[in-house]
Amino acid sequence: MARMGALRLIQGVREGRSLSDQSGSLGRLPVAEQARAARLAAETLRHQGRADVVIDSFVTRKPAPQIADVLRLAVVEMLELGAPAHGVVGAAVDLTRTLGARGQAAAGMVNAVLRKAGAYSGWADLAPQPLPEWLRPALVEAYGDPVMTAIEAAHQRGAPLDLTPKPGAAPVPGADVLPTGSWRLTGPAQVTALPGFDAGDWWVQDAAAALPARLLAPAAGEVIADLCAAPGGKTLQLTASGARVTAVDINEQRLRRVTENLARCGLTARLVAADALTWQPDEPLDAILLDAPCSATGTIRRHPDLPFIRDGHGIDELIALQAALLDHALSILRPGGRLVFATCSLIPDEGEVQIDEALARHPGLTVEPPDLPGIDPAWITEEGGLRLRPDFWADRGGMDGFYMARLRKPI
Numbered sequence: 001m002a003r004m005g006a007l008r009l010i011q012g013v014r015e016g017r018s019l020s021d022q023s024g025s026l027g028r029l030p031v032a033e034q035a036r037a038a039r040l041a042a043e044t045l046r047h048q049g050r051a052d053v054v055i056d057s058f059v060t061r062k063p064a065p066q067i068a069d070v071l072r073l074a075v076v077e078m079l080e081l082g083a084p085a086h087g088v089v090g091a092a093v094d095l096t097r098t099l100g101a102r103g104q105a106a107a108g109m110v111n112a113v114l115r116k117a118g119a120y121s122g123w124a125d126l127a128p129q130p131l132p133e134w135l136r137p138a139l140v141e142a143y144g145d146p147v148m149t150a151i152e153a154a155h156q157r158g159a160p161l162d163l164t165p166k167p168g169a170a171p172v173p174g175a176d177v178l179p180t181g182s183w184r185l186t187g188p189a190q191v192t193a194l195p196g197f198d199a200g201d202w203w204v205q206d207a208a209a210a211l212p213a214r215l216l217a218p219a220a221g222e223v224i225a226d227l228c229a230a231p232g233g234k235t236l237q238l239t240a241s242g243a244r245v246t247a248v249d250i251n252e253q254r255l256r257r258v259t260e261n262l263a264r265c266g267l268t269a270r271l272v273a274a275d276a277l278t279w280q281p282d283e284p285l286d287a288i289l290l291d292a293p294c295s296a297t298g299t300i301r302r303h304p305d306l307p308f309i310r311d312g313h314g315i316d317e318l319i320a321l322q323a324a325l326l327d328h329a330l331s332i333l334r335p336g337g338r339l340v341f342a343t344c345s346l347i348p349d350e351g352e353v354q355i356d357e358a359l360a361r362h363p364g365l366t367v368e369p370p371d372l373p374g375i376d377p378a379w380i381t382e383e384g385g386l387r388l389r390p391d392f393w394a395d396r397g398g399m400d401g402f403y404m405a406r407l408r409k410p411i
Helices: 002-014 020-026 031-046 048-056 065-079 085-097 100-117 136-143 145-157 211-216 233-240 252-264 315-332 352-361
Strands: 161-165 183-185 202-204 223-227 244-249 270-273 285-291 333-343 366-368 386-388 402-408
Touching (some): 002 065, 002 085, 085 100, 211 333, 233 252, 233 285, 315 333, 315 352, 333 352
Parallel strands (some): 223 285
Antiparallel strands (some): 161 202, 366 402
16 A cells, blocks of 8 residues: 555656645555655655666666656665565566556566566665756856765755754653754654653754754844744744744745644744735834745755756746845844844855845845854855755764855844
């Protein structure tokens, strides 16, 4: 059941739907099988390039797309996840036969290819899957080939589970306390079963994603707006500091998740469903956190479907939207107030360039270099922002790609 569910998820990605958007399609499977299907699909996409190298070694002509996905799924399950070959091969052949006349005709080929693939000895030596052509050249230009190779290797390793604790919470047993204060679990974990979940002692949030709120340095009693707030991890951080927080997001449905997490953690914030481009506060704002909509190219290690469902279209429009959001946020910030701009993108035009251009548009605006514990000074950029990449902390499990900068509005 899980393999069929995984195949359907992969086919959905081929049609342009993200894995998360398809989560409801697994509803008929038992919970454990849903989780297994989702993992199989994600790992197959993450290792597709390597699987294709193996498959190409044993076929004389390119298989039909659905058959190719069955082969990839089986190769990854055997060679990456370590499943016994005999069971995987048999299940793949059965799955192939469900794919109509073409599947019936291909069953013998699938059986023969996978029997050979199961004995493939060079899997660990294969290069990581390269990023797509709509993205890779721009990142090579920004960071160079060696860094690009390291980023792709980080994508292949996937992402551990990071937690952000409430102040004073006891660490989850077995969690590694990271230099920046996040907790990291590297093994499989059921989030809702972890100690402290029901008590609201922590919430799931990548270590890099936790840094913009820390960079803002909220203080008790301050009036702060969290713009583009959903799914809410930063709202929880700001609220836990004792600040008076208004969380603004255009998507009312996504704000419901923020409401649920606030309730679980015993925290309170004002939630507003509104367009951050036009929203006006009721009182002067001491600080603003703007985690702007972006290409999300920094989250590929967590979302291996992203390179397959995007083609680079719309990034120019996102960059223009980010600039407009930044200008509006500065207009509603009190004189002398501070603003953290952040994007989970690896593309400099969505980070460093945005800040350079904002400084040119707003005389007197300044960047305050980050002074956070646990960050490497090499991460601080020329203009004073913080550039994070998936290959950082490689020995600890990496981090999402992010850019952030703290701006001070003139008095």
